[in-house]
Amino acid sequence: MPSTPHLSRRFGRVLLTNDDGINAPGLELLAELAADIADEVWVVAPEKDQSGMSRAVTLTTPLRVEERGPRRYALTGTPSDCAIFALRHLLKDNPPDIVLSGINRGANVGDEVPYSGTVAAALTARLLGVPAIAFSQAFTxxxxxxxxxxxxxxxxxxxxxxxxxxxxxxxxxxxxxxxDASDVSDVVVTRQSRGTLDRIDVEPRTDMRGGTYYWMAFRRHMPILGPDTDAGALKHGLVSITPIGFDMTAPDGIA
Structure with a gap:
């Protein structure tokens, strides 16, 4: 891939959020990069890891917020809660130009996209009228x-x-x-792939006192996919950009 260009557009105000939590290294990196493209960078993120929360919104428990620095807030809620709190309360009189969610620790592609709190925060921001982009870094x-x-x-x-x-x-x-960045060949627009999640298992384990507890575990499957899909693009050494929408209608069901 050619050398990284400087962003051609600058923003007045940017809101950052994520699902890995306020102390996540991906959020710290995103804030570092956002400072180069915005006059003001605001952060509203979950106080702890909220991965896999999808578009969950807290309706039966009060939320609390803690200021962690200038324009930086930790919320006792989900990623979608963070987007709502920021856009409908904290910044309601001066909304951001764009919401950036991430950078997530792990890819958000294929069948697992609906579970992603990172993507959900961006969707919630878009639902509230603000453009949004979600970012994730794949890893083994x-x-x-x-x-x-x-x-x-x-x-x-x-x-x-x-x-x-x-x-x-x-x-x-x-x-x-x-x-490595030097081995990435291009940035491409893709569609969401299917067939990347084999199953979800429940794993029982025993604690030190003899009690039973459980882990939920995703079992992944990587079919042969072309570079026009999100998961396939990553396998082909490409950065994937996938347009995500709200319409969950199944065309086959209509037919």
């Missing part, structure tokens, strides 16, 4: 996350995403491959 389980890849390629991917003409109800889901 047990291996190191290549944050330097996201650091190098995010400006180019963001510039590409902003150049796209998309419908007003679309969110862009950006995924960086698990490669």
């Amino acid at each position: 389980r047990g291996g190191q996350v290549r944050w330097d890849t996201a650091r190098t390629l995010l400006p180019r991917a963001l510039d590409h995403a902003l150049s796209l003409r998309t419908a007003s109800n679309v969110v862009l889901n950006v995924n960086f491959p698990d490669l």
